Amino acid sequence: MRPVFPFTAIVGQEEMKLALILNMIDPKIGGVMIMGDRGTGKSTTIRAIADLLPQIEVVSDDLFNSHPSDFELMGDTVKQKIENEEVILTSSINVPMVDLPLGATEDRVCGTIDIEKALTEGIKTFEPGLLAKANRGILYVDEVNLLDDHLVDILLDSAASGWNTVEREGISIRHPARFVLVGSGNPEEGELRPQLLDRFGMHAEIRTVKDPSLRVQIVEQRSKFDQDPYFCLEEYKTQQDALKQSILDAQDIxxxxxxxxxxxxxxxxxxxxxxxxxxxxxxxxxxxxxxxxxxxxxxxxxxxxxxxxxxxxxxxxxxxxxxxxxxxxxxxxxxxxxxxxxxxxx
The missing domain is CATH 1.10.8.80 (Magnesium chelatase subunit I, C-Terminal domain)
Structure with a gap:
């Protein structure tokens, strides 16, 4: 695993950090749209919050990171096994952090059905997309204002409903897709349509830090991490663990x-x-x-x-x-x- 810059080492950008933390506590808030200048640490912060979160329990070898007991977070196959009183094997994984590239196709995002296998063998074989992989995790779209509008519609609908439905050649497959949608972008490159912007739960605006001493502190933090990431992670372990526990406690109450x-x-x-x-x-x-x-x-x-x-x-x-x-x-x-x-x- 490649080391990730610690969330608690990020200087400033309090709006963005607060919005991300609140969405980790309650994913039903509806995600975060982060708009700001280039080079202000948007991507770094989003990857850092994912790395901070505790591991989740999933059904082993499941395509959708299904929850072993919550029906709203499990696929149909797992539901059938539970109804048939079969033994469910589980494992722990890191919270999924999925990047959606700008050039992604609809099939890559939603998943697709192997039509040839369905017609020849009569078996519905689903090839999961990014929405399936992001279930119970974070789906991050950098430069979301440059993404095709119909893909943004799909993402927002799935984020709001918690489900993704794939219809191909009369075959329908539905699977859980409950994730925190995080979009980032630079306002200079274009705005999102108001009706799409409205679908994001929260909106954080970030600006380039002007204070010279803070800028020096940010540069030093980054240089220290680049030189010895594991020492930097160890240095911030106490703060990281405290924040992780705060998020867990908040989820409980x-x-x-x-x-x-x-x-x-x-x-x-x-x-x-x-x-x-x-x-x-x-x-x-x-x-x-x-x-x-x-x-x-x-x-x-x-x-x-x-x-x-x-x-x-x-x-x-x-x-x-x-x-x-x-x-x-x-x-x-x-x-x-x-x-x-x-x-x-x-």
Missing amino acids: LPSVTIDYDLRVKISEVCGELDVDGLRGDIVTNRAAKAFAAYKGKKQVDVYDIKSVITLCLRHRLRKDPLETIDSGSKVKKVVNETFALDLDT
């Missing part, structure tokens, strides 16, 4: 986290004031606030939790006005400040 009705109304009030289309903004903000509260070890969401995540959840859902001078993130903070009567800078 997440189902018991609650959010008061009054706060839910305030969230919807903010979405209405910002003229956010649809209800995805309300749903994602509620989920993200619960995940943040769980990350902080709390079972009750408060205003601080909401203000910490709401900009990430709503910024990309605002209607673009070419004459608007205020930044979308600042606009969200302004409305939240007025609605919750809090100073967000404190």
Whole structure:
């Protein structure tokens, strides 16, 4: 295994790191869209969060990383074995981290059916695609704004439903495809269509670090890792283990986290004031606030939790006005400040 730069050694880019951590705690938030300048560590950070996560238990020799007991995360073959009371062998694997290349075809993404074998032998042989490999893991699309729109549609539909269906020549195969979709891109190379952007749960904007001392620190960290990656990993082992445990603890208490009705109304009030289309903004903000509260070890969401995540959840859902001078993130903070009567800078 090639060593991966430790997540806790990454300097700055707090928005991106928080969005990724919250999606690891609750994958149903809906993924992260990371837009920012070139060379700001987008890919490094995404690979680092995957390497940080604890191993998962899967059914041995299964094409879809099926969960041994959760029906929502297992393929039909495993379900049949359980119903027939057959013995299920399991093994532990690292959380899958799948890169989707820009030139990928639909068959490569979704998988395909061996038509010749199906016709000659009457056997449905499924050749899994990237969605199958990414089940229960992370699917990363670099330069997502350059990906064909129909492929982005497929990815977002699978991420939202948790299932992928392949239809070929009258043969249909359905398999679990529950993953955290992470896209990254440079705004200079083109924007995503608003209806596609809206499907990402959170949106993080990152900028090149301007502070000279921080830039030096980043360069030194990278140089140290390149010279001796294993020493660097050992140096950050304590921080890595602590963050890993925090994510596990947050996942455990997440189902018991609650959010008061009054706060839910305030969230919807903010979405209405910002003229956010649809209800995805309300749903994602509620989920993200619960995940943040769980990350902080709390079972009750408060205003601080909401203000910490709401900009990430709503910024990309605002209607673009070419004459608007205020930044979308600042606009969200302004409305939240007025609605919750809090100073967000404190």
